[in-house]
Amino acid sequence: MRFLEKTFSFDDGVTVNRLGYGTMQLPGKGVWGPSLEPQNAVKVITTVLDHGVDFIDTADAYGPLFANLYLKKALQQRPDTKVMIATKVGFTRQGPNKWIPNGRPEYLRQQVELNLFSLGLDHIDLLQLHRIDPTVPLEEQLGVLRDMQKEGKIKHIGLSQVKVEQIKEAQKIVPIVSVQNRYNLIDRTDEDVLNYAEQNHLAFIPWFPLATGKLANDKRLQQIAAKYKVGPAQIALAWLLKRSKVILPIPGTKSVAHALENLKARDIELSDQEFDDLSELKAE
């Protein structure tokens, strides 16, 4: 039986609970515009904070800015709660579901500043480059983040949706502490990136941990879910928690009830047999 580690340490001073929360579902449809229920959006965040979540993923591009503004309000309502905020820069938005990368250093600098304003923070705990812009030298994209790290505005730097070779290139420019790639029980395309993260103690932050909700309705998870008296979503999260001690899942939801359900995954320790059986599943 593999021992399930509950926390992950980014450095000597920063250790977080591995099951976090992602804000992308909070803005309007297509991650565009405000939530139809802004007060509920804030409540989802205060709820997870009240239940021990201390790692929250967001991005200036979510809304844009609306997710950050809800998060800022929630943090203001919980001034004594210690939480690590991971945000991102590098995407521009043109409308619902439209995303175009821009890695020009002047744009990245502007977006780090906008993240600080919209989150109400004086520094960013973890700043992730949302996408590497293929039209801009990597040295320029990470160089400006390295400068802002020296200025005290960024504590740690991470990457998103990258290949192993790109992580190695980036590590020649600046220390990298995390990678955020698409990964879940039925989409393990980036297994090599996860293995590299594990070998190098980088946090691996899987986006779409529930396959955008598909896994919450996957009948193949029902039997094990019934045994633990939870839903399939929590089994999919428990599988991620067991898969590697560097995985920090950030399930997204705009529902307080779903957020509370998902937190139950922290208490599920799948047997090795259950883990192996689940690992056989493929996308349907």
Ligand SMILES: NC(=O)c1ccc[n+]([C@@H]2O[C@H](COP(=O)([O-])OP(=O)(O)OC[C@H]3O[C@@H](n4cnc5c(N)ncnc54)[C@H](OP(=O)(O)O)[C@@H]3O)[C@@H](O)[C@H]2O)c1
């Ligand atoms: N780096 C990147 O490029 C990137 C890309 C995408 C996402 N992300 C990050 O990753 C986070 C997670 O991704 P995601 O939110 O897009 O996808 P996800 O976590 O895989 O799935 C979210 C979907 O699952 C549903 N859901 C969540 N919990 C549920 C439950 N207990 N029962 C039933 N349905 C449930 C949500 O609906 P309800 O709202 O109705 O609960 C929502 O539709 C995002 O919030 C964001 O922070 C990063």
